[in-house]
Amino acid sequence: MGVKLPLIFAERMKSLLGDEFEQFMKSYEQSPHAGLRVNTLKISMEQFDEIAPFDLRPIPWCETGFYVPHGVKPGLHPYYHAGLYYIQEPSAMAPVELLQVEPGDRVLDLCAAPGGKTTQIAAKLQGKGVLVTNDIHAERTKALAKNVELYGVRNAVVLNESPERIANAFPHYFDKVLIDAPCSGEGMFRKDEDMVKSWEHHSVEKCVLMQRDILETAARLLAPGGTIVYSTCTFAPEENEAMIAEFLNVNLDFVVMDIPEETGFAPGRPEWVRQMMPEKAEETEAVLDQTRGTARLWPHLLEGEGHYLAVLQHRVGQEVETDQPGVVKEGAMEYGQVVDVSRIEVEGNKDHSIAASSIAITKADRKKERLLRIESRESHDRQAGGGKNSGRQSKKGKDHGGRKSERGQGRGADSASMDLVAIYTQFVKEQLEIELTGETVCYGDRVYQSSVGAARLEGLKVIRPGWFMGMIKNGRFVPSHPLACALNASEARRSVNLSSADGEAVRYLKGETLNIEEERVVLKADTVAKGYVLVCVDGYAAGWGKWLDGVLKNEYPAGWRWTSV
Numbered sequence: 089m090g091v092k093l094p095l096i097f098a099e100r101m102k103s104l105l106g107d108e109f110e111q112f113m114k115s116y117e118q119s120p121h122a123g124l125r126v127n128t129l130k131i132s133m134e135q136f137d138e139i140a141p142f143d144l145r146p147i148p149w150c151e152t153g154f155y156v157p158h159g160v161k162p163g164l165h166p167y168y169h170a171g172l173y174y175i176q177e178p179s180a181m182a183p184v185e186l187l188q189v190e191p192g193d194r195v196l197d198l199c200a201a202p203g204g205k206t207t208q209i210a211a212k213l214q215g216k217g218v219l220v221t222n223d224i225h226a227e228r229t230k231a232l233a234k235n236v237e238l239y240g241v242r243n244a245v246v247l248n249e250s251p252e253r254i255a256n257a258f259p260h261y262f263d264k265v266l267i268d269a270p271c272s273g274e275g276m277f278r279k280d281e282d283m284v285k286s287w288e289h290h291s292v293e294k295c296v297l298m299q300r301d302i303l304e305t306a307a308r309l310l311a312p313g314g315t316i317v318y319s320t321c322t323f324a325p326e327e328n329e330a331m332i333a334e335f336l337n338v339n340l341d342f343v344v345m346d347i348p349e350e351t352g353f354a355p356g357r358p359e360w361v362r363q364m365m366p367e368k369a370e371e372t373e374a375v376l377d378q379t380r381g382t383a384r385l386w387p388h389l390l391e392g393e394g395h396y397l398a399v400l401q402h403r404v405g406q407e408v409e410t411d412q413p414g415v416v417k418e419g420a421m422e423y424g425q426v427v428d429v430s431r432i433e434v435e436g437n438k439d440h441s442i443a444a445s446s447i448a449i450t451k452a453d454r455k456k457e458r459l460l461r462i463e464s465r466e467s468h469d470r471q472a473g474g475g476k477n478s479g480r481q482s483k484k485g486k487d488h489g490g491r492k493s494e495r496g497q498g499r500g501a502d503s504a505s506m507d508l509v510a511i512y513t514q515f516v517k518e519q520l521e522i523e524l525t526g527e528t529v530c531y532g533d534r535v536y537q538s539s540v541g542a543a544r545l546e547g548l549k550v551i552r553p554g555w556f557m558g559m560i561k562n563g564r565f566v567p568s569h570p571l572a573c574a575l576n577a578s579e580a581r582r583s584v585n586l587s588s589a590d591g592e593a594v595r596y597l598k599g600e601t602l603n604i605e606e607e608r609v610v611l612k613a614d615t616v617a618k619g620y621v622l623v624c625v626d627g628y629a630a631g632w633g634k635w636l637d638g639v640l641k642n643e644y645p646a647g648w649r650w651t652s653v
């Protein structure tokens with residue numbers, strides 16, 4: 089066997105799996121499966137099918153996902169550096185598929201770094217709606233922000249916050265919330281032996297505490313009728329069925345949506361909670377069987393690593409079931425009285441059952457909502473008066489050169505900031521053919537298009553308030569790399585195409601200056617060749633260059649350059 093499993097883990101799995109244990113253990117003799125997911129923000133499935141550089145086999149539960157043959161290294165192809173696909177473990181593609189994201193949704197990815205699922209959500213949104221993506225660990229948000237940018241996401245906001253603080257800023261705001269929870273990682277032992285080593289430190293008990301907090305807070309972030317998908321990559325029932333049962337037991341306005349088994353997913357195992365945690369089972373007995381509708385992804389039953397998935401649907405106006413009409417169950421009422429007193433008072437109805445208990449809107453939430461509504465009216469009025477891109481200036485937080493977080497925004501637009509916005513909008517008008525959406529937000533001399541606007545983000549630790557468009561330097565607008573990554577070739581007034589086949593694309597991605605004859609610069613009408621050029625790899629945007637007299641100066645950022653070839 090390739091992987092040395094912790095003894096306590098193996099013994100627990102043996103007692104849970106019984107006859108299936110042998111088959112489960114055999115899976116550790118096989119190599120883990122590698123996958124990639126096509127970034128349909130940048131390329132359609134049909135186009136990718138035409139240019140795919142590897143033999144790919146579809147992953148049954150993700151229509152944009154493919155198995156990569158063993159030995160193939162998709163990270164060593166220019167398409168990877170042009171953001172055409174994300175390298176992702178196949179089972180890890182399942183949670184977002186279950187979230188059923190539609191363009192226009194407001195989606196929160198609460199535990200998001202390094203961003204695999206965020207980029208998958210972004211592809212489903214197709215630039216429409218809101219994507220707030222967050223991780224509590226500052227260091228990990230660097231990779232998250234980079235992936236958001238590399239994959240051409242226009243409508244994301246990247247935060248480095250606690251779920252609690254996000255809930256205060258976005259009460260009952262999101263249609264969909266993904267919790268890809270920090271977990272003990274037992275399902276990844278085959279893929280990553282370091283997970284075996286860290287298993288002791290990330291003990292199941294520690295993870296349970298974090299998961300409980302995160303789930304509870306997610307309910308406050310969810311809009312009425314919204315959906316939470318909870319996922320882990322561990323087998324421990326404490327972090328899976330028991331966690332979901334506990335959540336359902338105190339959030340009576342949520343139900344588990346059954347996950348179909350046809351894709352090879354196995355059902356949840358409520359009986360393991362009874363077997364391992366009889367007290368927890370007794371406490372949650374009324375809802376425990378719902379967890380059969382959650383899913384377990386087993387490495388011996390499908391081609392992927394171990395995962396657990398639960399879809400939690402909020403039911404608007406869901407009444408607590410009672411034995412007698414009009415009487416609220418005693419246990420449930422106790423919960424309502426203790427936890428939701430303020431909410432019941434807000435409702436002004438002491439007899440109110442605990443309908444919509446966990447999602448009920450508090451006084452503070454209402455006040456915030458009122459303020460934000462006024463805010464958005466103001467913003468709308470300003471836009472109506474000042475054109476689509478009229479901007480809100482924010483006070484400069486610390487200017488961290490884009491690598492650290494931005495904090496704090498002012499409200500009023502001073503004349504200096506209006507100048508910045510004017511320079512920016514002039515650039516957009518002259519150099520691009522795009523429709524800007526959202527609010528123009530300035531942090532110091534950096535300009536963003538934000539899908540949520542500055543007011544919402546006030547006081548939060550913001551890594552990216554939106555799509556980073558560029559910065560004003562010496563009175564000129566310098567377009568950013570993330571701006572280029574999210575463009576189509578047809579949206580720039582100048583573009584040049586480099587071929588992945590003849591090494592030119594690789595040279596660009598390594599940061600080299602290239603000789604490019606004028607005829608190769610594709611120009612829109614009334615445009616001269618000199619200036620910023622969108623550099624594309626086989627037609628897909630990869631970054632900027634500056635063309636002058638047959639020379640393409642490389643604007644690919646130093647920190648992003650391809651150094652491994």
Ligand SMILES: C[S@@+](CC[C@H](N)C(=O)[O-])C[C@H]1O[C@@H](n2cnc3c(N)ncnc32)[C@H](O)[C@@H]1O
Pocket residue numbers: 180198199200201202203204205206222223224225228249250251268269270271298302
């Ligand atoms: C399983 S990983 C997420 C992987 C990610 N969803 C992806 O697809 O690339 C869990 C993440 O949760 C973060 N995390 C841990 N505790 C958290 C908390 N209380 N709030 C938000 N994020 C948390 C960790 O830093 C870690 O990056």
